[in-house]
Amino acid sequence: MTTRREIIKGAAAVIVGATVSGAAAAQEHKHQMEGMSDMPMPPPSEPSTNIATPEMAAPSAPRTGGFGRVRTLNGWSLPWRMVGGVKEFHLVAEEVDHEFSPGSKAKCWGYNGSTPGPTIEAVEGDRVRILVTNRLGEHTSVHWHGLILPSGMDGVGGMTQPHIRPGETYAYEFTLRQHGTHMYHPHADEMTQMAYGMMGLFIIHPRVREAVDRDFALLLHNWALKPGTWRPDPSIMVEFDQWTFNSKMFPAIEPLVARTGDRVRIRIGNLSMWNHPIHLHGVQFDVTGSDGGRWPRERWRREVTEIVGVGQMRDIEFTAVAGDWAFHCHMAHHTMNAMGHGIPNQTGVDQSGVDARIRKISPGFLPMMKNGMAEHQEHTDGGHQGPVNTAPMMQGKGQFGNMEMGGMFTVVKVRDNIAPGDFGDPGWYRHPPGTVAHRVSDKADFGAPVRRGA
Numbered sequence: 001m002t003t004r005r006e007i008i009k010g011a012a013a014v015i016v017g018a019t020v021s022g023a024a025a026a027q028e029h030k031h032q033m034e035g036m037s038d039m040p041m042p043p044p045s046e047p048s049t050n051i052a053t054p055e056m057a058a059p060s061a062p063r064t065g066g067f068g069r070v071r072t073l074n075g076w077s078l079p080w081r082m083v084g085g086v087k088e089f090h091l092v093a094e095e096v097d098h099e100f101s102p103g104s105k106a107k108c109w110g111y112n113g114s115t116p117g118p119t120i121e122a123v124e125g126d127r128v129r130i131l132v133t134n135r136l137g138e139h140t141s142v143h144w145h146g147l148i149l150p151s152g153m154d155g156v157g158g159m160t161q162p163h164i165r166p167g168e169t170y171a172y173e174f175t176l177r178q179h180g181t182h183m184y185h186p187h188a189d190e191m192t193q194m195a196y197g198m199m200g201l202f203i204i205h206p207r208v209r210e211a212v213d214r215d216f217a218l219l220l221h222n223w224a225l226k227p228g229t230w231r232p233d234p235s236i237m238v239e240f241d242q243w244t245f246n247s248k249m250f251p252a253i254e255p256l257v258a259r260t261g262d263r264v265r266i267r268i269g270n271l272s273m274w275n276h277p278i279h280l281h282g283v284q285f286d287v288t289g290s291d292g293g294r295w296p297r298e299r300w301r302r303e304v305t306e307i308v309g310v311g312q313m314r315d316i317e318f319t320a321v322a323g324d325w326a327f328h329c330h331m332a333h334h335t336m337n338a339m340g341h342g343i344p345n346q347t348g349v350d351q352s353g354v355d356a357r358i359r360k361i362s363p364g365f366l367p368m369m370k371n372g373m374a375e376h377q378e379h380t381d382g383g384h385q386g387p388v389n390t391a392p393m394m395q396g397k398g399q400f401g402n403m404e405m406g407g408m409f410t411v412v413k414v415r416d417n418i419a420p421g422d423f424g425d426p427g428w429y430r431h432p433p434g435t436v437a438h439r440v441s442d443k444a445d446f447g448a449p450v451r452r453g454a
């Protein structure tokens, strides 16, 4: 039986330059990736060439690295090392302490200290070996979603392989015979393990580099983290209350930063329990690929919203236009954080007098919704306490006021002066004079609009 110490040593050996702590490793490699994300792909003739840090280049050190070509929002790419001509990765299935956004934390499950797990990046033609160490309390397996491989490497626990029991490490090994955007996730107690956050992206680059300047990737997911609890409920089938890009919800999702004129790709995978119509403001994007790889150009479609079905991948591409552009799921409840869904509708209800009586039973009761729900953000921003460990339903401050968003929402921020490889938040867009919607009257009877029935 492998001891815990041996497992930790094994994991540390492949995560070069990081501590044995998974969370610290994630942080370390996030920083590495920030400097590496725009580095060139290896030339086609040398598909195994790495981007090496100085310690990686030391003669005695194994050849180790990761591409960091893809910017996994709020995430990271898994380093690898060459072992006898095989690109070897090491995933560790384990419990992680996760923060969805400030005010909402949970015990989740993931890989190598994060949910989603690190992105695996490789090149078409690579021979890859993926070690999977199980540090959970129950067995697991990993299914390589969308990859063409031998049946026995497909990761269906009990069917194509024995389950990976707690403490065990299994090796998956196959040659990558395709390129495109793919995923990995357990195929053992799948409902529970995915509900707790076990999933990751598996991106295979073509041998000839694609003309893309910025390459973002994210996984869509949903969670049932009931107010006042610290562990998602895997039994929930429909009534989720947290909606995430890479296990983060607005305002904790990082912006997608690009330079004006950049060709931008966003790779979107869905391992949630709902289909999500993903919408981008400001441009018509091309849908350029799916789980089936990059489509021939004649199959590209111009869209502004693309439904990413459960278990599907979609790649979208566009040429960046200066501005701040909302990027979100178009299911309006999916751009909210935790909220109750079964409450009576109070809009238009005169609650005067009732509030004082309710406060006798429930001190602190605040009547809401008479004129809509926007006041919710004012209340919570003003210090009105909701349930413990529950992110306010709507959040976010823009340069003109409350954004009243949550969940699957972030901003594509395009500026003229962004340096290659710079993904830092540039702040809010400075609109050219005369290009912002503005008030022309504060009288409700202004003008002579045509109104039915008036």
Ligand SMILES: [Cu+2]
Pocket: 274, 275, 276, 277, 329, 330, 331, 334, 408
């Ligand atoms: Cu959605």
